[in-house]
Amino acid sequence: MPAAKTLERWRRHPTVRFLALALAVLAVYHGYLYLAGPSRMTDRLRARLTEGPSTVDVLVTAKFPPEEFHIRLLQQVGIMRGVQDSTAKLYGVTPANVRYVSRHYWVRRIDLAPN
Numbered sequence: 001m002p003a004a005k006t007l008e009r010w011r012r013h014p015t016v017r018f019l020a021l022a023l024a025v026l027a028v029y030h031g032y033l034y035l036a037g038p039s040r041m042t043d044r045l046r047a048r049l050t051e052g053p054s055t056v057d058v059l060v061t062a063k064f065p066p067e068e069f070h071i072r073l074l075q076q077v078g079i080m081r082g083v084q085d086s087t088a089k090l091y092g093v094t095p096a097n098v099r100y101v102s103r104h105y106w107v108r109r110i111d112l113a114p115n
Helices: 003-012 014-040 043-050 068-077 095-102
Strands: 056-062 079-084 087-093 107-112
Touching: 003 014, 014 095, 014 107, 043 056, 043 095, 043 107, 056 095, 068 079, 068 087, 068 095, 087 095, 095 107
Parallel strands: none
Antiparallel strands: 056 087, 056 107, 079 087
8 A cells, every 4th residue: 555545544534633633722722821821910910020030929819719729739839828719829939930820721810919
């Protein structure tokens, strides 16, 4: 069987088509989160991040009260100082981790924490 026919047969296979579609959906989803992440940060926080601090203290507001999974994830990026309603107080968060947290779909807003 010529190589072109074999390649064509694989391209038409339902499993290959499904996997290609699944990869495309995942790429679009993660691309959206990557692009939408900065819009979840307040202007004050973005201005502070442009100053180049080593860490910042932030308030992370979720779309719903955070559960154990969300709290554990936030504890990995900073020091948790409590949760009130849907807002978690995090201290000592690096700018890279602020951007990482902003890319989660359940995050509504990230702001600087008051001193």
